[in-house]
Amino acid sequence: MSCLLCHECALVPGKAPRYHRLVSNRPDLSLAQRKRQLVATELTEAALQLLALNGFDAVTVDEIATTAGVSKRTFFRYFASKEDVVVQFLADMGADMRAGLAARPAEERPSEALLHAVSVPLTVCGDHAERALPVVRLILRTPALLARFLEHEARWREELTEELAERLGLDPAVELYPRLAAGMAIAAFDTVLHRWSAEGDAGGAEDPTALIGRAFALLAPALDREAVS
Amino acid sequence: MSCLLCHECALVPGKAPRYHRLVSNRPDLSLAQRKRQLVATELTEAALQLLALNGFDAVTVDEIATTAGVSKRTFFRYFASKEDVVVQFLADMGADMRAGLAARPAEERPSEALLHAVSVPLTVCGDHAERALPVVRLILRTPALLARFLEHEARWREELTEELAERLGLDPAVELYPRLAAGMAIAAFDTVLHRWSAEGDAGGAEDPTALIGRAFALLAPALDREAVS
DNA sequence: CACTGCTTGACACTCGGTGACACGAGCGGC
DNA sequence: GCCGCTCGTGTCACCGAGTGTCAAGCAGTG
Missing domain, CATH: 1.10.357.10 (Tetracycline Repressor, domain 2)
Incomplete structure (x- = not known):
């Protein structure tokens, strides 16, 4: 789970209140998990920037994905919908x-x-x-x-x-x-x-x-x- | 405005509580208005029947429209979205x-x-x-x-x-x-x-x-x- | 090296929704 | 009668969200 509120950190699930830690600081995660985390934050970062700038309807999923450096198909492997990237x-x-x-x-x-x-x-x-x-x-x-x-x-x-x-x-x-x-x-x-x-x-x-x-x-x-x- | 609750009646707007009257009983409406009313109720009738039977996702707007005897384009001239036909x-x-x-x-x-x-x-x-x-x-x-x-x-x-x-x-x-x-x-x-x-x-x-x-x-x-x- | 499993991109496809245009019905004026 | 007008509709093309499928790339493992 990525944390939308703190710039580029990951949430450690299962504890309350949740811990907020930098992705690069997480030796307990496998390389694959950290890569996945990186793509997710890249995607939300790109989305928030584009959406805040141009408005929700004027931005396509394709734009968000290519801005983050992945394909549209990959976007939907991370988020169930265009709204989810903001609201998840x-x-x-x-x-x-x-x-x-x-x-x-x-x-x-x-x-x-x-x-x-x-x-x-x-x-x-x-x-x-x-x-x-x-x-x-x-x-x-x-x-x-x-x-x-x-x-x-x-x-x-x-x-x-x-x-x-x-x-x-x-x-x-x-x-x-x-x-x-x-x-x-x-x-x-x-x-x-x-x-x-x-x-x-x-x-x-x-x-x-x-x-x-x-x-x-x-x-x-x-x-x-x-x-x- | 059509009334979803009473089988085939039209609501008279601007009064509370609203009057419910049959479409065929409305000499105060022009022919065009009554035709429009008829198409709307036909559409909602078809939609409710199909949706209740097959579930929301399994029914397409095209099916609803053709069941009611109009084109898909006409459906969207009456209702802003697929959900609206139920929720309007x-x-x-x-x-x-x-x-x-x-x-x-x-x-x-x-x-x-x-x-x-x-x-x-x-x-x-x-x-x-x-x-x-x-x-x-x-x-x-x-x-x-x-x-x-x-x-x-x-x-x-x-x-x-x-x-x-x-x-x-x-x-x-x-x-x-x-x-x-x-x-x-x-x-x-x-x-x-x-x-x-x-x-x-x-x-x-x-x-x-x-x-x-x-x-x-x-x-x-x-x-x-x-x-x- | 070969095998396995996971992630990704490319492609095709469905479906909701919209814009553009052409056609025909109804209607008033001449 | 005919003209021109408006309005509702169907057809078509198009966009974008979302999904299924498949092959390629790449890590880990024996």
């Missing part, structure tokens, strides 16, 4: 969120546990703002990318629903609460990201970690109700 | 929701106003369950259609955000509350639709109008807080 890293965020929720103590109130789960990817964004902010803006203002982003959010909601239901011993097919609570958490995430990436005075000014705290302060009375219907 | 009616739902919110008295609590707004399209679904349920299930279980559905939901959230901000005199670019509240309402809508369209015991059993009421009972303490941050 969101899949890891979902796994991080779920893991973050699972790691919280069982007696913690739902609002606290969900806040910490959702904060994990937001803090990563905040810590790499110079690189993350333009990418987020590109995603949110490009319809095709936004659509894929929404698909990822929906998948996150699904995962949080399962994790939350298991945590509370509820059946997500019967009770409304788990999916509703997960939906509220994702709505908070989305609102914060939208606000953070806004142009103008409010944009980028406030830290996403602080924003998500304010959002959850609003949601808490609904998330922590005793009477779970 | 959702655009009206968004307008209905916004209009429903705007129509509520200004002094009403946000939870009440939003509940009524979101209930409008859900009640329509519940009233035409025999026809609406299979369509909703087709959408939610087909990735490509689900993606378009999520895009529509996002648009609805945007509209509710604007309407709510105006209603409360808040700046949606600064305050988190409007977008967050709209997101909660959409999350409730989504949860209800998901639960309603579920297979098995819970599926279709409870009325969507009743379900949305229960969902909003959970959300109300967060939606109606005095201290709007």
Whole structure:
């Protein structure tokens, strides 16, 4: 897995929070794996540059591939779609969120546990703002990318629903609460990201970690109700 | 605008709740308009039948068009994409929701106003369950259609955000509350639709109008807080 | 050296979607 | 009657995303 946020680093999977390390610094990877990693970053680098410059629709996969020095066919061996080259890293965020929720103590109130789960990817964004902010803006203002982003959010909601239901011993097919609570958490995430990436005075000014705290302060009375219907 | 839910009727735009009338019963429409209406319903009929039978990916636009007796080019003069032929009616739902919110008295609590707004399209679904349920299930279980559905939901959230901000005199670019509240309402809508369209015991059993009421009972303490941050 | 397995490029193909153009039906004016 | 107009449609050519297939290159291994 390559990391879109840190210039040219690779993520070590299976640990949370994930380690970010330079590809050239990884003697534990085989040569083949490092070559593969190199092609992937080359491809995303080329894509981000071209897309930010010319807009999503004006750039073809062929252009991205040849800019990175490979063929179009190879591009699709690395990424499932043209959108994925920008959005792929969101899949890891979902796994991080779920893991973050699972790691919280069982007696913690739902609002606290969900806040910490959702904060994990937001803090990563905040810590790499110079690189993350333009990418987020590109995603949110490009319809095709936004659509894929929404698909990822929906998948996150699904995962949080399962994790939350298991945590509370509820059946997500019967009770409304788990999916509703997960939906509220994702709505908070989305609102914060939208606000953070806004142009103008409010944009980028406030830290996403602080924003998500304010959002959850609003949601808490609904998330922590005793009477779970 | 054709109405996907009622077998072969046309919606009269600009009124809420919309009138549903048979195409053949519309002397106020010109011959050309009725012909256009006829082709549109023929297309959606053919599409729904083929897609439900063979799955979304296994059916080409050419098949749908020739089944309906027109050319592929003509299909795209009626619908912007292959998904649109199934999902297009959702655009009206968004307008209905916004209009429903705007129509509520200004002094009403946000939870009440939003509940009524979101209930409008859900009640329509519940009233035409025999026809609406299979369509909703087709959408939610087909990735490509689900993606378009999520895009529509996002648009609805945007509209509710604007309407709510105006209603409360808040700046949606600064305050988190409007977008967050709209997101909660959409999350409730989504949860209800998901639960309603579920297979098995819970599926279709409870009325969507009743379900949305229960969902909003959970959300109300967060939606109606005095201290709007 | 021969064998194996993996990655890649080249090529052909399907299908969603669009632009251009020509044809015919309906319609008003003369 | 005929002309010219508009509008909807079919045909055709085209672009770009995405996939299947195959042969070539190259690392590792005996």
